[in-house]
Amino acid sequence: MKFLFINGVNLNMTGVREKGVYGSETLDEINAQIKAHFKGDECEFFQSNIEGEICTAIQSAKADGIILNAGAFTHYSIAIRDAIASIKIPVVEVHMSNVHAREEFRHTSVLSEVCKGVVLGFGKNSYILAAESFKL
Ligand code: DQA
Secondary structure (H helix, E strand, C coil): EEEEEEECHHHEECCCCHHHHCCCCCHHHHHHHHHHHCCCCEEEEECCCCCHHHHHHHHHCCCEEEEEEEEHHHHHCCCHHHHHHHCCCHHHEEEEECCCCCCCCHHHCCCHHCCCCEEEEECHHHHHHHHHHCCC
C-alpha cells in the first residue's frame, strides 16, 4: 500500500516543544520509525506550517490512504476540511495527544466529519495505528 503522512502546523517542532505532551523524539525520528514499521509499504511524508500547502498536498495526493495530523488547523480550518471532502482517497485524522483530555478548544475538530476515522492519544503510535486501519 502507499501511505501519505501529512503533518500540519507546529508538528515540525515535535521533540522540541511541550515534550511532556508530544514526547522528545523529532518528527524525522518518528517518521523513520513509521517507515521501518511499514517495511513492505510505501510511505511518503509531508509537513507544512502553511494551510494552503496542506490543501495542495491533499488535492495532489497519490496514495491508498492519507494519515493527517493537521495540528491546530484541525480545530478551525474549513479549507482543509473542504480539501479532504474534494478527494476520493480516504483520510484518517490523527492526534498524538488525547485532545479530549486537554483544553476545551481542542475538543472540536472541523475535519472529523469528512474523515474515515480518528485516532488520538497514543503518541507517535497514533500514526501507525491510523495507517494500520487501512489494512483491515
Ligand atoms: C495535535 C493536537 C492539537 O490540538 C495541537 O494543536 C497540535 C498537535 C496532536 O497531535 O496532539 O499541534 O494535533
